[in-house]
Amino acid sequence: VKKFLNDPDHVVEEMLEGVVRAHQKHLMPAGKSNRALIAREGPRPGKVGLVIGGGSGHEPCFLGYVGKGLADAVAVGNVFSSPPPMPILHCARAASGDAGVLFVYGNYAGDVMNFEMAAEMAEAEGIAVRTVLTTDDVASSSMEDRDGRRGVAGNFFTFKIAGAACDRGHSLDACEALTRKANSRxxxxxxxxxxxxxxxxxxxxxxxxxxxxxxxxxxxxxxxxxxxxxxxxxxxxxxxxxxxxxxxxxxxxxxxxxxxxxxxxxxxxxxxxxxxxxxxxxxxxxxxxxxxxxxxxxxxxxxxxxxxxxxxxxxxxxxxxxxxxxxxxxxxx
Amino acid sequence: VKKFLNDPDHVVEEMLEGVVRAHQKHLMPAGKSNRALIAREGPRPGKVGLVIGGGSGHEPCFLGYVGKGLADAVAVGNVFSSPPPMPILHCARAASGDAGVLFVYGNYAGDVMNFEMAAEMAEAEGIAVRTVLTTDDVASSSMEDRDGRRGVAGNFFTFKIAGAACDRGHSLDACEALTRKANSRxxxxxxxxxxxxxxxxxxxxxxxxxxxxxxxxxxxxxxxxxxxxxxxxxxxxxxxxxxxxxxxxxxxxxxxxxxxxxxxxxxxxxxxxxxxxxxxxxxxxxxxxxxxxxxxxxxxxxxxxxxxxxxxxxxxxxxxxxxxxxxxxxxxx
Amino acid sequence: MVHGNDARLLSRMFNKISDAMAKEKDYLTELDEAIGDADHGITMSLGFSAVASELSRSDLDSMTAAEVMAAAATTFLDAVGASTGPLYATGFLHASDRMNAHRPLDAAGQVAMLRAITTGIQQRGKGMRGDKTMLDAWMPAADAAEARSGEPGHIWSSACEAGALGAKATQSMIALRGRAARLGERSLGHIDPGAASAVVILKAMRETFDGTASG
Amino acid sequence: MVHGNDARLLSRMFNKISDAMAKEKDYLTELDEAIGDADHGITMSLGFSAVASELSRSDLDSMTAAEVMAAAATTFLDAVGASTGPLYATGFLHASDRMNAHRPLDAAGQVAMLRAITTGIQQRGKGMRGDKTMLDAWMPAADAAEARSGEPGHIWSSACEAGALGAKATQSMIALRGRAARLGERSLGHIDPGAASAVVILKAMRETFDGTASG
Ligand SMILES: Nc1ncnc2c1ncn2[C@@H]1O[C@H](COP(=O)(O)OP(=O)(O)O)[C@@H](O)[C@H]1O
Ligand SMILES: Nc1ncnc2c1ncn2[C@@H]1O[C@H](COP(=O)(O)OP(=O)(O)O)[C@@H](O)[C@H]1O
Ligand SMILES: [Mg+2]
Ligand SMILES: [Mg+2]
Ligand SMILES: [Mg+2]
Ligand SMILES: [Mg+2]
Incomplete structure (x- = not known):
């Protein structure tokens, strides 16, 4: 299979260099690394911050959904790998407007572990974190085990609803509830x-x-x-x-x-x-x-x-x- | 090679049925056939009409660029085949606001013949038609033979400029000149x-x-x-x-x-x-x-x-x- | 044969072309894969099957040969667009125009039709022999038919032979018109798909007209 | 061996793991292609090479074994994320915590480290034996090592043997945790990649510790 690549081990870093330049009107790195990207006009005081993220290889997921009215920050992992807790924590800090932060990501073992570690770290810093796992993949388990399903392309809708709820100034409780409703539907x-x-x-x-x-x-x-x-x-x-x-x-x-x-x-x-x-x-x-x-x-x-x-x-x-x-x-x- | 298709001979018709439903906020068929699609908020009296078109298989080219501020109408051919003159003529009629119509399309033998036949028919009906061929493909012939080059993805820019020129109310002469400039650059x-x-x-x-x-x-x-x-x-x-x-x-x-x-x-x-x-x-x-x-x-x-x-x-x-x-x-x- | 049957004769001709094109569809598409955009067989087969089905719905008894040719032109053009649409539509319309003022489709009428189609294609595409296009089949075919016009029994075999030779010869040409012209020397060694499909048409014409042309 | 060298010993261990993982990268990725997302070899190799290069830049003389373990945990986690990141990071951190209050890395210390890593993985992933995960290698390995703790020379060969058997046994398990769990019965017949890479780690540990554990 032929691809436009340089060193395959640097594929994510190089992609992110392109992304950061291409979408500078929408986003910027939180720190020196491009693994945590922040919406330029996203976070603001009093607004619940929306943090999304996941592995690379799903583009435009997840980084394409960062910006005004949608996600405030995205943590970017290696190809098909959850990001580790640190960039997620950077996202939580940057997204926080002191009204709490909502984590929304796909229900995968790796993502759950890394985002939970990050949530603990953020909570320890005084940032209230709520989590909604996307579970839209009907095929991945039975109707009774809805919560056990994985999150796939339908997270597009769940992100959109979550971002709108946050942008409209709803409380962390309300944002979480609306996002949960979107996911469940x-x-x-x-x-x-x-x-x-x-x-x-x-x-x-x-x-x-x-x-x-x-x-x-x-x-x-x-x-x-x-x-x-x-x-x-x-x-x-x-x-x-x-x-x-x-x-x-x-x-x-x-x-x-x-x-x-x-x-x-x-x-x-x-x-x-x-x-x-x-x-x-x-x-x-x-x-x-x-x-x-x-x-x-x-x-x-x-x-x-x-x-x-x-x-x-x-x-x-x-x-x-x-x-x-x-x-x-x-x-x- | 596996594809999501029904009858391969109906691929264009079926695609267009999907397009017309999906993008009904932006476009609608000019008549009973979906081969000529018109911008809902495109054509208006006194505005130069922009007609684009070409074969199918290039989606979102060309139909994705029909709408307010861009093309007023698109003629859709079979896969990799120029549309015949009739849908182009339907486009010209619908796009005409009595300030003339600009045809912009890629420089291919087939497209040139069909669009020229349509232009003659439109002129015979009293619609002034100007044509700009897109010739952005550097590889397709030498610098000296710039006009002999074919039009490829760069027509995106030429369409955009042409659509803006038309929407800003420029004359047919000016629209043509600006579009030519965009293509040449x-x-x-x-x-x-x-x-x-x-x-x-x-x-x-x-x-x-x-x-x-x-x-x-x-x-x-x-x-x-x-x-x-x-x-x-x-x-x-x-x-x-x-x-x-x-x-x-x-x-x-x-x-x-x-x-x-x-x-x-x-x-x-x-x-x-x-x-x-x-x-x-x-x-x-x-x-x-x-x-x-x-x-x-x-x-x-x-x-x-x-x-x-x-x-x-x-x-x-x-x-x-x-x-x-x-x-x-x-x-x- | 009698004049009133010319419309039917042409309809039969388009039926034969349509059948032959459906059979050669894959072969023609393969040729277009080599130096074009892989659609020639699809386009030709689609176009002539549209013509055949349009004519099958028409009241041929009330139509002249010229009207059949004109209907074929419009139907073919509307069905395919592409390069071949305007080229053949113009060829058929040109032939239709000639027929209007003309005598029945006897040998001379058939030769005149062949020439008219060829001239129409030339006018629309502004091409000439050696460009590596369908004209490299149509032009020698029309020349050969005219040269044999005194021998009604040989018109179509000569035309087919010359057309086939012409198509074969495109193999050693560099394309100067159409999509293949972009390839420059890379087009060498390949038969032009449009020339090959022209031969398919010529052979269907021979099948239609051989025997009819004696009168 | 003396205490001050424990940091170096662990650094050597991570080097060996890194080398071994680079060698087994393709094999592990192939296993993950069958029941996962085809990245396991890439992830493990990337993670341990990050650990090795971090330690090569560290002043090992001024570090305790516990600090080496903690640095490995953080580096591995930051480099890979994924499922294995939190699992091994927690395992290594857990081992690091145990070391703090502990005696040198003699046979008993090594067994304690192996158990601590295993317990950390268990706690983070909430898994158990039979889930078809890396625990199916780590848990029997730790059990075997503890059973042999009186015979320093056999600790690591027993651990490796038990771990390898456990990994092999995942072939006949249906995955209950991690990505492969989505496959249900389709995961049958395939070795769990995480269990296979655990064996790679165990073998690198054996290479590192065999001979050192006699003292
Ligand atoms: N100007 C022209 N004059 C005569 N024939 C032409 C001309 N341009 C192209 N052709 C013929 O058209 C054929 C290609 O037809 P087709 O594949 O149906 O169209 P397209 O190139 O638009 O896909 C060529 O093989 C050639 O014989
Ligand atoms: N909850 C868990 N407990 C223990 N091991 C787990 C758990 N979930 C997954 N694993 C292990 O992780 C391995 C997959 O690792 P890897 O391919 O790196 O991550 P990912 O599945 O995120 O792509 C599995 O083969 C399995 O051994
Ligand atoms: Mg993965
Ligand atoms: Mg074509
Ligand atoms: Mg073609
Ligand atoms: Mg994996």
Whole structure:
């Protein structure tokens, strides 16, 4: 697998050098390292600070969502690795406006351990920290074990709602509750057609047969939940939508936001074809699409595949969804 | 090569059904067919209408650039094929505010023939039409034959400037002249690491050896200008920048806009690494980056590769670059 | 054969072209993969199948040959765009114009049609022989047909032979027009896809007209 | 051996771990490709090479063994994050704490260190044997070492043997913790990468301590 790289061991540092220069209107490093990036117009006194983060290889996640109206700071780990506690702590300090800090990140063993260590350190410094784990991946465990699910592309919605709640001056309690609600109403399912490849190995992390697909895939090149026969776009979209309908309580008249996300190598053309079917299915059920995003929002290196996320809105969430934000990867209003 | 598709022969129609639903805030079909799409808040009396277009497979080109402040209409062809004259004519009619219409599209034999036929038909209906061909691909012919070059990702800049000129109420003459200036100051070079594949064939359109790259690639999966040994990201960026410096008269104190564009399968991480080097090189020459875009702006199906485009600004162009626009793929202001 | 059947004859011709193009689709696309953008077979097959299905929905009994050619031109153009759309549309329209003022599609009429298509393509694309395009098949084919116009039985075999030779010869040309021209010397050694599809059309024409041209 | 050399001894240990991890990087990554996210070899190698280079820049003569362990913990954590960062950092810190109040790194000290690392990992990850994690190597290794603590010469060979057996046994386990737990039964048949890298560490420890532990 060929890539535009220099030393594969420096891939994250070099990427971040590019990011810091490219997005200087939106963000800046908290200190000398680029592993903690702060929104230029983010943190302010009295506002709950929103800290997000995770491994690299998901760009524009997570750094693309730092800026006014969205996240105040992001901690950046190695490829597919949680950041360690120190940059998270730097983020918490910078994001703190003395109204508490909210950590929102995907539910992975590594992230949980590192963010918890950082939370303890921040608390020890007198910064109140609350945590919401994103758990939108329907495939990753059963409905009963909702809290055990992992966070995937749907964290886009949860971040957006959290950022809006913070920016609108809600209390730490309220921000946490709204973010939890957003997460609990977000459902994602992903399909990989080909595995991605790590900068250091440059080989596909696993093989998917000619006529196969990996269903219920995560965003770290982990295998999915099942290997299945590949189907056409409509059949894949149907399979995903059926699973999501099964979980989401949406009825005729409900409003949703839709995200059709490329895992990296799948182009926009195919995402539109998936969206077409999703829209047909929602329409048939009388569910209205309040807003949609189609593109590269949470990737897994150069994996070929796509995920569909649906946020089941209510009045609060609709307001927060439309709240303006200005970040490298998302501008609203 | 695996893709999210239904009937490969319906790929464009299905994509457009998705596009029309997804971007209904920005655009709508001119008539019953989705092959001519009109900006909802674009055309208005007294304003020069901007019509762009080309084949499919380049998404978000060209339809992503339709909306207020940018293009008024787009004509959509089959994959890698110019649209025929009729949808272009529909676009011209819809875009016309009785101040003339500007056609801006890439310099390809097919597009030229179809757009010219449409221009003749529009003129016959009393719509004044001017045409600017984009010719930013430095690799495609020598400096002396600038007008013979093809248009690639740099048309992003030329469209942006043209759209701003039209939106600011300039005359058809002035819009044409400003657009020509933007094109003449835009320079692009692209590199492919792997070929893309057509929906109908689903095989790489050509092979690039393990340790090779295709230098000076276009956006239609055509072969590039030369087959070369693959190099690291910095070396590739240097090679491109050296060629662009050679042509662009920028000196210390000049301002430029930079576009690092993925051809489809190359992820953001690698684009940032390329940008890092481009920024270093520009800085070393004392050239300032006024604005930059990094992502999927003009693709070639699922080709693995990237291009670097530089627009050499002057005062006029800087103003027009920052002029607000609101389209599916580009929001400014 | 009688005049009133010319519309049907042309419709049959477009049917044969459409069938042949569907068969050669992959081969033509492979040629375009080498020096173009890998769509030529797809485009040609799509375009002629649109023409065939448009004609199958038309009331051929009430149409003249000229009207069939004009319908084919518009349908082909609207279905494909691309380079080949304007080129063939102009060729067919040019042939249609000639037919208006003309006698039936006997041998002389067929040769005139072949020449008119060729001239239309030349006018639209501003190309000439040696550019490594479809003209390298159409021009020698039209020349050969004209040279044989006194021998109705040989018109189409001569045209096909000359067209095929011309297409073959593009292998040793450097492309000067169309997408392949960007490749410069890298286009050497490859047959031009447009010339190859022109031969497919010529052969379908031979199949259609051979035997009819005796009258 | 004398007390003042314990810091150097530990530094030598981390050097050996770093070298071994660099050698096993590809193998460990392959294991992680099967049931994880393909980074385990990269992470472990990166982390221990950071530790080794940090210690090479430190003035070991003025450091206690406990300080070396603490420096390794912080450096490893900061370099890698991930799952292994907090797990090993907590293990090393835990060992460092024990050392403070302790006698030199003789056989008993080494066994105590091994147990402390294991307990730290357990506390941080809230895991147990049978979860299909690195604990399936560390826990039997610590048990075996304690059982042999009366026979200094056999501590590390027993620990390595038990650890290797434990790692091997993960092949027939369904993962209950970490990323592989998402795979459910699909994790069957694969060795846990974290258990495999624990064995790499244990072997480097054996190389470091064998012979030293007699005193
Ligand atoms: N100016 C021209 N005159 C005649 N034929 C041309 C000209 N330009 C291109 N062609 C023909 O068109 C063919 C390519 O057709 P096609 O692949 O359908 O279009 P595109 O190049 O737009 O993808 C070439 O092989 C060549 O024969
Ligand atoms: N809770 C835990 N307790 C002990 N070990 C764990 C735990 N979670 C994960 N591990 C270990 O971590 C290993 C994976 O490490 P690594 O690949 O570096 O991290 P990540 O899973 O974050 O990519 C697993 O093979 C497993 O042995
Ligand atoms: Mg990982
Ligand atoms: Mg084409
Ligand atoms: Mg072509
Ligand atoms: Mg891992």
């Amino acid at each position: 977000t459902f994602t399912l992903g399909v990989a057609l080909e595995a991605g490849s790590m900068p250091q190995t440059r080989r596909p992390s696993f093989e998917i047969g000619e006529d196969e697909m990996e269903f219920g895939i995560g965003i770290h090149g982990e295998r999915g939940v099942s290997r299945e026969k590949i189907e056409n776009a409509d059949a894949i979209a149907d399979k995903i939508i059926d699973r999501i309908f099964h979980e989401m309580g949406a009825v005729a008249g409900s409003r949703v936001a839709v995200l059709i996300n490329s895992f990296g190598a799948t182009p926009l053309m195919e995402l539109y074809i998936l969206f077409r079917r999703v829209e047909q299915r929602l329409k048939a059920k009388g569910i209205e699409i309040e807003a949609n995003w189609i593109g590269h929002y949470c990737t897994s290196l150069d994996m070929v595949g796509a995920s569909i996320s649906i946020l089941h809105l209510d009045d609060d969430l609709t307001t927060l969804l439309h709240h303006p934000c200005d970040t490298a990867a998302l501008k609203i209003g | 835009t320079f692009t070079l692209g590199v492919a690491l792997e070929a893309g594949s057509m929906p109908q064939t689903r095989r790489p359109s050509f092979e690039i050896g393990e340790d090779e790259m295709e230098f000076g690639i276009g956006i239609h999966g055509e072969r590039g200008v030369s087959r070369e040994k693959i190099e690291n990201a910095d070396a590739i960026a240097d090679k491109i920048i050296d060629r662009i410096f050679h042509e662009m008269g920028a000196v210390a104190g000049s301002r430029v806009a930079v576009l690092i564009n993925s051809f489809g399968a190359t992820p953001l991480m690698e684009l940032y690494i390329l940008f890092r080097r481009v920024e270093q090189r520009l800085k070393a020459k004392g050239i300032e980056i006024e604005a930059n875009w990094i992502g999927h702006y003009c693709t070639s199906l699922d080709m693995v590769g990237a291009s670097i485009s530089i627009l050499h600004l002057d005062d006029d162009l800087t103003t027009l670059l920052h002029h607000p626009c609101d389209t599916a793929a580009l929001k400014i202001g």
